[in-house]
Amino acid sequence: MFGKGSKLYSILFLKCPRCHEGEFLEANPYKLSNFNKVKERCPKCNLKYSIEPSFYYGSMYVSYGVGVAVAVAVYMLTLIFGVDLSILGLFGLIVGVLVLAMPWIAAISKSIWANFFFQYDKEIAEKVK
Template sequence: MIDKGTKLYSIVHEKCPRCQEGNLFATAPYNVLHFSEMNKACAHCGVRFGDEPSYFFGAMYVSYAFQVMIMVATYLVLRLTTNPEAWVYIVVSLTATVATIPFSFRLSRSVWINLFVSYQPEGSK
């Protein structure tokens, strides 16, 4: 498993990067209408998430990288298994891309905030 205290733990579990206890997001990722709702601050340590305007603008670049990885993986799987006609590649990769938007969105924001906020265990201040 992933050890607490690592950035990977915070990213994968969508936890506060500072204390790794509070949740970054207010809802579950499969809540399709509200998957993007973030908590304003950590319920455990109080660190504010994305306090500045447009803080998560850079997460779009991370999300773009995830989406490209999904499209390349889709292409490779199709190419190496059935090698279908071109329109099948387009339909399947677009479907995979749209279906993974909630996870990509949340993961990219989690990666982005972890680039700038470091883990500080309780009592280490």
């Protein structure tokens, strides 16, 4: 389910959508000097990550959905653990978590967007190992 060959593997580990071997980003999402900069090509299989100029603008829509999911998860966790917060306190907690998770959310969103357009290729993956 999470192994190589699944889209979830590529998304969660920020790997190339085609070979699942090469890195997708230039650096860690939290390295703010290279904030979520996608590599031009996969270092292993040479896949060009950007189909057209401004290709990753579409990931903003995905980012919105992931952000809403994180906010709902924070709210549900406060309910599950019985954390008693006022509305303002809950709002502050959700905003704080979203601000801290922003680099990760942006990186995951770009990876999800790329996985809509590129498919895993087992033959290429075997060649680049």
